[in-house]
Amino acid sequence: MNNYECYPSIKTFVVNNHYYCYDAYSNRVFSITKNHLIELNTLREIGEKAYNSSQKDTIEYHDIELLLNKGYFQPTRIKKIENFENDYVHDVIERCISEITLQITKECNFSCRYCQFATKNNIGRTHSKETMSWITAKDGIDFLYNHSSDCEIVKISFYGGEPLTEFSLIKNVVEYAETLFVSKTIKYYMTTNGSIMNDEIADFLKRYSFNLAISFDGSQNIQNFHRRLLHNGKGTYGLVLRHVEYLKNNYAKYFGQFVSFISVILDDESVDDIMCFFRNINIDENKVRVLYADMSGIDYKPSSIIHSIINENTKNSAKTNDEKNKINKFKSILTETTTIPPIWHHSGPCIPSFQRLFLSINGDFYICEKIIENKNFKLGNIKNGINIDSVLQFMNIGRLSIESCLNCWAKRFCSICALYCIDYEKESFSTERKKNACKKVKHEILNYLKSIVTDEGEL
Amino acid sequence: MPKLFLLSSTHDFLLFSCYPPEMFNMDISKFVFLKENRVTSKNYSIEYYETIDECIINCDFSIVLNSNHIPQKSIDSTLLLSRKYGKKSVLLDKVDFKDEYETLPNNLPYSEKPVIAILYSGVLSLPSILEFNIQEWLKQHSITVHQVLSAQTLELKNQLIKNELVSSRNNQTDSEYAYDLIVYSLNMGDNLQFLDKCITDCRSSLPDYIFVLTRCDQLSMNEYINNKLKYCVSENIKVNYLFSKYHILPEEYKVFCAHKAFCTNKIRFLDEIRFHCIFDELLSNITFPRGIVPIQIK
Numbered sequence: 001m002n003n004y005e006c007y008p009s010i011k012t013f014v015v016n017n018h019y020y021c022y023d024a025y026s027n028r029v030f031s032i033t034k035n036h037l038i039e040l041n042t043l044r045e046i047g048e049k050a051y052n053s054s055q056k057d058t059i060e061y062h063d064i065e066l067l068l069n070k071g072y073f074q075p076t077r078i079k080k081i082e083n084f085e086n087d088y089v090h091d092v093i094e095r096c097i098s099e100i101t102l103q104i105t106k107e108c109n110f111s112c113r114y115c116q117f118a119t120k121n122n123i124g125r126t127h128s129k130e131t132m133s134w135i136t137a138k139d140g141i142d143f144l145y146n147h148s149s150d151c152e153i154v155k156i157s158f159y160g161g162e163p164l165t166e167f168s169l170i171k172n173v174v175e176y177a178e179t180l181f182v183s184k185t186i187k188y189y190m191t192t193n194g195s196i197m198n199d200e201i202a203d204f205l206k207r208y209s210f211n212l213a214i215s216f217d218g219s220q221n222i223q224n225f226h227r228r229l230l231h232n233g234k235g236t237y238g239l240v241l242r243h244v245e246y247l248k249n250n251y252a253k254y255f256g257q258f259v260s261f262i263s264v265i266l267d268d269e270s271v272d273d274i275m276c277f278f279r280n281i282n283i284d285e286n287k288v289r290v291l292y293a294d295m296s297g298i299d300y301k302p303s304s305i306i307h308s309i310i311n312e313n314t315k316n317s318a319k320t321n322d323e324k325n326k327i328n329k330f331k332s333i334l335t336e337t338t339t340i341p342p343i344w345h346h347s348g349p350c351i352p353s354f355q356r357l358f359l360s361i362n363g364d365f366y367i368c369e370k371i372i373e374n375k376n377f378k379l380g381n382i383k384n385g386i387n388i389d390s391v392l393q394f395m396n397i398g399r400l401s402i403e404s405c406l407n408c409w410a411k412r413f414c415s416i417c418a419l420y421c422i423d424y425e426k427e428s429f430s431t432e433r434k435k436n437a438c439k440k441v442k443h444e445i446l447n448y449l450k451s452i453v454t455d456e457g458e459l
Numbered sequence: 460m461p462k463l464f465l466l467s468s469t470h471d472f473l474l475f476s477c478y479p480p481e482m483f484n485m486d487i488s489k490f491v492f493l494k495e496n497r498v499t500s501k502n503y504s505i506e507y508y509e510t511i512d513e514c515i516i517n518c519d520f521s522i523v524l525n526s527n528h529i530p531q532k533s534i535d536s537t538l539l540l541s542r543k544y545g546k547k548s549v550l551l552d553k554v555d556f557k558d559e560y561e562t563l564p565n566n567l568p569y570s571e572k573p574v575i576a577i578l579y580s581g582v583l584s585l586p587s588i589l590e591f592n593i594q595e596w597l598k599q600h601s602i603t604v605h606q607v608l609s610a611q612t613l614e615l616k617n618q619l620i621k622n623e624l625v626s627s628r629n630n631q632t633d634s635e636y637a638y639d640l641i642v643y644s645l646n647m648g649d650n651l652q653f654l655d656k657c658i659t660d661c662r663s664s665l666p667d668y669i670f671v672l673t674r675c676d677q678l679s680m681n682e683y684i685n686n687k688l689k690y691c692v693s694e695n696i697k698v699n700y701l702f703s704k705y706h707i708l709p710e711e712y713k714v715f716c717a718h719k720a721f722c723t724n725k726i727r728f729l730d731e732i733r734f735h736c737i738f739d740e741l742l743s744n745i746t747f748p749r750g751i752v753p754i755q756i757k
Contacts, residue, residue: 095469149496152468152528182511183466183493185528 006075010044011409012037015450022449024409025074027336029449035060043073076340076406081398083345089395092354093386097147099155101358101369102140104169105131108161110193111230114264114293131166132361137173139382140359145180154181157189159358159369164196167204174208191215191262193227194240202247206254213289215262216240218274226264226293241281248282261288289322330448333412345398346405346414352379352394353386367394370419376427393429394418400431404438410445414438460488464518466511466537469496471524471553476503477588479595482625491518515540521548522624549622554611560653561646563660564607569641572605576661577644579609579672580651580684586644586672587612593642607643651683658687 009024012032019037021030032040039060043051048068054061067073085092108115108127141156148154156177158170170190177186187209194214205212217223224235247255261283263274275285350356356368363382364373371377379394380386397418398405405411420437423430463485465472472492480487487503491514494507508514511533515521521541523534534550541548575593579586590612597604608616619625643664645657661669671684 145495149498150469152470152526180495181530182495182533183468183529184495185530 006078007047007407008044008073008075009407009409009411010040010073011446011449012040012044013446013450015454018453020449020453022409023073024411025076025340026072027334027338027412028072029334029453031453033060036063039064040073043068048073048075076411077342078340078344078406079342081345081396081402081405082343083349083392083395083398084341084343085351086392086395089351089388089391092351093388093391094147095149096151097144097353097357098151098153099157099355099357100140100144101157101159101356102132102137102173103160103358103360103369104137104158104163105161105166106361107131107165108193109165109195109230110162110227110236111233112227112264114226114266127161130361132169132359134169134172136359136361136363136382137169138176139363141173141177141180143359143382143385148184151184153185153187155187155189157356157369159191162193162195163190164192164201167196167201171204174204178208187211189213193236194243195229195236197243197246202251205258206251209254209258212259213262214240214244214259215264216244217263217265218269218277222265222269222274222277226266244281244283259287263288263290264293265290266293291322327448330413330445334452336412340411344411345396346408346411346416348414348416348420349395349397349418352391352418367418371422372424374424374427377422397421397429397434400429400434401438404435408438408442410438410442413445413448414441416441460486461519462489462491462506462517463487464491464514464521464537465524466493466514466521466529466533467496467524468526468528469498471526472496472498474585474588475524478591481599482591482595484624484626485520511536512540515544515546518546520546523548523550524553525550526553549624551615551618551622554614554618556649557610558649558652559610559646560648560656561610561644563643563645563664567605567607567641567643567664569664572639572641573668574664574666575640575642575668575670576664576666577609577642577670577672578647578657578661578684579644580647580649587615589670589672590642590644591616597640597642602640603638604640604642605638607641609644609646612644647684654684654687 011022011024013020013022014037019032019034021032021037021040022028023030035058039058042054043064046054052065052068064073106126106128107130144154144156156173158173163170174188189211190205191213192215194216204210215227217226220235220237223237223240227236227240228234229236229239247259261278263278265271265274271290274290275288278285278288350367352367353365357379358366358369358371359382360366360373362373365379365381365386366373366377367379378387379390395418397416400421405414408414416434416437418429421429421431421434423433465475467475472490476490490503490505492498492505492507493511493514494509497507498505506517508517515537521537523529523537525534538548538550577586577589577593586609590606590608594604594606616625620627641664645653645660647654647657669688671688
């Protein structure tokens with residue numbers, strides 16, 4: 001239980017010479033005077049007990065005292081940092097695994113400038129000719145079958161490299177799954193670079209209603225700058241656009257319903273320009289997900305937080321769907337009136353294995369495709385199953401920073417997942433990494449708060 | 460005694476197995492179920508088979524609980540094979556929760572009859588389990604009731620009657636005053652959007668007993684309802700909170716912690732209805748003929 005000293009979780013801030021305060025305990029934002037701000041900073045630093053005993057005879061002191069008596073600015077009531085879903089883990093692993101991502105191959109026919117797997121590196125994942133064996137893939141589907149009793153829908157995702165380089169294996173997996181699952185809907189997902197397409201593949205994707213995400217960064221200049229063919233270094237714009245048009249024209253209904261796009265852009269590129277490009281080729285912008293490139297992967301950004309900070313002052317006026325979702329989430333949290341329970345863990349960590357269980361080509365399980373394959377972060381393997389202790393470790397990363405979590409003013413908004421807390425060089429979870437992630441989250445939340453009080457943002 | 464093959468999700472099977480066995484027109488001796496949805500039940504023994512073909516061969520009767528997620532080819536195959544093997548099969552459509560306010564019937568003699576109100580918070584609270592169980596229990600105690608079921612329970616019940624799985628005769632009577640008790644259900648909305656309306660209506664019905672069905676993972680929701688009821692209904696009214704002991708996963712509306720938690724819940728659930736609350740605190744007073752009222756000596 002909690003033996004740490006707890007202080008009020010308050011954040012004071014100034015916007016345009018106006019003073020404000022956010023109280024995590026009551027989840028409310030207050031407009032205050034400069035003197036109140038000074039008092040609240042004192043309260044936060046010395047705690048309620050010492051503050052009460054200071055017995056100052058000022059208006060501001062009495063104001064704060066009054067609010068303290070009304071239940072505002074209280075320290076956390078958290079007794080234990082623990083994920084409330086810990087108790088369910090065993091059942092989840094036994095009965096509720098709804099999705100598996102198969103790393104079909106490590107081979108990719110593109111060499112993208114922001115993809116760190118395209119070159120030799122020391123972090124554990126590099127594109128190569130290795131592919132998953134049929135036995136491993138089949139065992140993966142069997143594992144899903146045996147651990148999804150309580151699911152009405154199961155999801156099978158294919159991940160690469162470029163998964164369509166192993167189309168025949170994908171076909172076998174799908175046909176096997178279709179015979180195995182009797183009472184469940186199966187949904188298929190795949191991200192492709194759009195370089196491999198023909199009638200057989202398109203018919204197959206349509207037949208099984210594959211949710212297909214095509215990585216397509218935008219105009220000729222951008223696409224060719226970012227994404228080049230591995231074997232000759234030539235641009236890929238024409239090739240990908242041709243396949244997109246082929247699907248759009250010949251499989252219009254399927255295209256409309258199941259095909260989407262991922263556009264990875266660099267920080268000096270504009271979301272507006274990307275959206276304009278897709279509109280010009282008659283693709284609805286709701287089908288496009290814009291992600292900022294970083295050095296961790298091709299189709300996702302592990303640290304969206306970093307980019308939201310970088311982009312505060314950039315020319316991008318359009319918000320990506322991810323950003324809009326984040327703003328909506330922030331708004332909904334800020335309207336909550338609940339108290340923080342005694343056993344608490346910040347949000348962010350998922351239940352590993354539950355939603356995006358990743359099966360590597362070697363038959364090892366990982367939390368999701370975003371993590372680099374490293375023996376220290378394995379959840380288990382196809383032969384021996386999933387190790388609950390590993391799962392619990394991922395779910396309870398709050399233990400890395402108990403004291404700072406207890407006193408953190410941004411605790412209600414935290415979204416730090418375990419992936420942000422890994423030091424790949426040391427091959428372990430790292431308190432330092434987590435602290436860095438904390439700083440970024442707090443910075444982001446503070447910006448949201450500021451935009452609320454000034455009404456300048458789109459909140 | 461027939462062996463029943465249920466083509467359904469695990470969740471729907473568990474729900475089905477929580478309905479009182481007495482309400483069905485047949486004595487189900489055993490369930491036949493797909494291996495992919497393995498589950499255990501304290502009420503029934505279950506045989507597992509891998510394919511629909513095997514399930515049909517080994518059952519006497521089949522029911523398809525058709526949700527949007529059971530592949531059509533599996534439904535077709537069940538119906539076709541049942542015909543082929545000369546076995547009866549029934550297709551029941553899963554009744555979706557409707558997030559609409561169910562108005563309190565205004566023509567009932569609330570001031571003259573004991574009233575049990577069931578307030579439930581939408582799609583995840585599974586009111587049909589309580590509604591069917593309370594109905595059956597009252598029937599077993601020869602207590603006649605005018606029961607206003609929730610919309611989805613009513614629709615499900617109509618399907619069961621239409622397919623002759625339950626009897627259309629029950630302890631409910633529509634004739635004026637010729638019943639001992641009023642039981643009604645009101646939907647508080649999936650996000651409690653009808654809560655205020657619901658409580659206003661509930662107060663006007665002068666309830667003697669209120670069941671509140673919510674989900675246990677939404678602590679804030681429970682806290683909120685608790686506070687509202689605390690200040691809105693008389694302290695003499697018994698309020699029983701039956702939090703659904705399920706953990707619901709985001710978006711999928713799926714149950715996990717599965718049969719273990721579910722069965723535990725069921726036992727507690729029925730115990731509370733049968734032996735603790737209603738009989739001791741309410742129904743012992745209403746089984747007397749009209750005009751005879753026992754005096755409570757304090």
